[in-house]
Amino acid sequence: MVTGLKSGDQSAMAELYDRYSSIVYSVALRVLGDTGAAEDVLQEIFLQLWRNPGAFDAARGSLGAWLAVIARNRAIDSLRRRKPETDLEDVVISVAPDLAGEAERHRAAEKIRGVMGAMPAAQRSAIEMAYFEGLSHSEIAAKTGEPLGTIKTRIRTALMTLRKAFGS
Amino acid sequence: MSGHEQFAEDLALYALGTLEGAERTNLERHLTTCAACKLELEQLRGDSALLALSVSGPKPPQRARQRLLDAVAKEPRVPKVVTSAPRRSWWGFLGWAATAAVVVFAISLWKENAALQQTLASTNQQTTQSSRELEDLRRIAAPILEPEAQRVTLVSVKTSPQPQGKAFYLRNRNSLVFLANNMPALPSQKAYELWLIPTSGAPIPAGVFKPDAHGSATVVNPLLPAGTEAKAFAITIENEAGASTPTMPIVMMGAGE
Numbered sequence: 001m002v003t004g005l006k007s008g009d010q011s012a013m014a015e016l017y018d019r020y021s022s023i024v025y026s027v028a029l030r031v032l033g034d035t036g037a038a039e040d041v042l043q044e045i046f047l048q049l050w051r052n053p054g055a056f057d058a059a060r061g062s063l064g065a066w067l068a069v070i071a072r073n074r075a076i077d078s079l080r081r082r083k084p085e086t087d088l089e090d091v092v093i094s095v096a097p098d099l100a101g102e103a104e105r106h107r108a109a110e111k112i113r114g115v116m117g118a119m120p121a122a123q124r125s126a127i128e129m130a131y132f133e134g135l136s137h138s139e140i141a142a143k144t145g146e147p148l149g150t151i152k153t154r155i156r157t158a159l160m161t162l163r164k165a166f167g168s
Numbered sequence: 169m170s171g172h173e174q175f176a177e178d179l180a181l182y183a184l185g186t187l188e189g190a191e192r193t194n195l196e197r198h199l200t201t202c203a204a205c206k207l208e209l210e211q212l213r214g215d216s217a218l219l220a221l222s223v224s225g226p227k228p229p230q231r232a233r234q235r236l237l238d239a240v241a242k243e244p245r246v247p248k249v250v251t252s253a254p255r256r257s258w259w260g261f262l263g264w265a266a267t268a269a270v271v272v273f274a275i276s277l278w279k280e281n282a283a284l285q286q287t288l289a290s291t292n293q294q295t296t297q298s299s300r301e302l303e304d305l306r307r308i309a310a311p312i313l314e315p316e317a318q319r320v321t322l323v324s325v326k327t328s329p330q331p332q333g334k335a336f337y338l339r340n341r342n343s344l345v346f347l348a349n350n351m352p353a354l355p356s357q358k359a360y361e362l363w364l365i366p367t368s369g370a371p372i373p374a375g376v377f378k379p380d381a382h383g384s385a386t387v388v389n390p391l392l393p394a395g396t397e398a399k400a401f402a403i404t405i406e407n408e409a410g411a412s413t414p415t416m417p418i419v420m421m422g423a424g425e
Binding site: 166 | 176177178179180181183184185186187188211212213214215216217218219220221222223224225226227228229232233235236237239240241243
């Protein structure tokens with residue numbers, strides 16, 4: 001599909017959208033909590049990919065994971081009303097499951113949610129605030145009343161737990 | 169990540185894009201010189217990607233699809249060619265300002281040389297000069313650019329403040345480029361001396377250098393016996409003029425990677 005985009009094939013764009021728009025929109029909506037704003041992020045990301053399909057490099061991870069991370073980053077930028085901080089080319093997903101199909105994505109999401117659900121509540125809350133709200137550790141500390149060091153440790157531990165669960 | 173634990177938690181925050189202030193600045197500075205932490209950062213970004221993939225929700229409305237396809241149809245796209253080096257290559261991890269400076273300088277001068285040859289083709293003297301410069305630059309850059317170059321990392325016995333040296337040695341061209349950073353300052357009468365340790369015979373002097381205010385230093389193509397096979401490289405502290413035999417102790421040493 002990306003090859004099709006590179007040659008300007010609009011049907012390849014439609015196919016790519018049908019396959020990945022759901023994950024992009026879901027992530028944007030999770031961060032922004034607003035359907036209109038999530039639609040804007042969705043539109044922006046796919047249009048950027050149309051304009052610059054070479055930005056995705058298969059060596060950098062699966063297309064689904066790459067788009068999901070870009071959706072999160074763009075949504076956080078939008079949430080915090082700042083200019084986009086990350087170029088498409090700079091997003092590298094070195095370890096993530098290959099999620100070409102809907103069923104694979106569903107299974108992976110279930111597994112990740114299971115791992116998240118098994119985390120201590122404070123740890124899960126810290127990583128979610130950092131990832132889905134874009135809060136800094138000091139903002140999380142101020143919000144929860146916990147020491148800065150504790151927040152840092154919780155966030156790293158949560159990421160390590162995910163890494164361990166996926167054997168990477 | 170061994171020896172870099174002080175950055176472990178900041179790396180996690182940085183991977184999420186939420187590290188701020190001086191901590192971010194310090195980490196970014198460290199990342200320019202530390203391949204291990206860059207690798208860990210990529211791993212952490214991969215880990216954090218799993219969080220995005222955990223989300224499931226409603227499909228976007230149908231109008232969003234049509235809106236996109238309309239925009240695509242209206243937009244004449246000029247394909248943009250993006251060429252990228254493999255992210256995990258050794259080259260991508262270098263990140264050394266000195267290396268970049270050498271390569272950028274070499275490339276710019278190569279280009280300049282090409283332009284010079286076109287416009288001043290009638291001036292033999294300048295063409296000759298240009299060719300000489302090109303050959304010099306090729307010799308300088310060859311140990312960095314050529315895949316068969318022997319690459320050696322020298323690491324301090326002491327872990328802090330983690331001085332590092334990287335030697336790029338191309339035996340068949342008799343070329344050596346050495347880049348160092350985080351080198352401790354020396355007394356005014358002293359200098360570091362780089363040694364090529366051959367597979368047989370005594371250590372060979374490979375350049376005397378003093379680090380700058382940031383602890384960085386470069387040695388480019390010191391005079392070396394032709395075709396010497398290197399077993400290792402080492403650094404000692406000598407008088408400013410250098411020595412013909414190393415003065416113990418060896419402060420840094422490394423064999424081929």
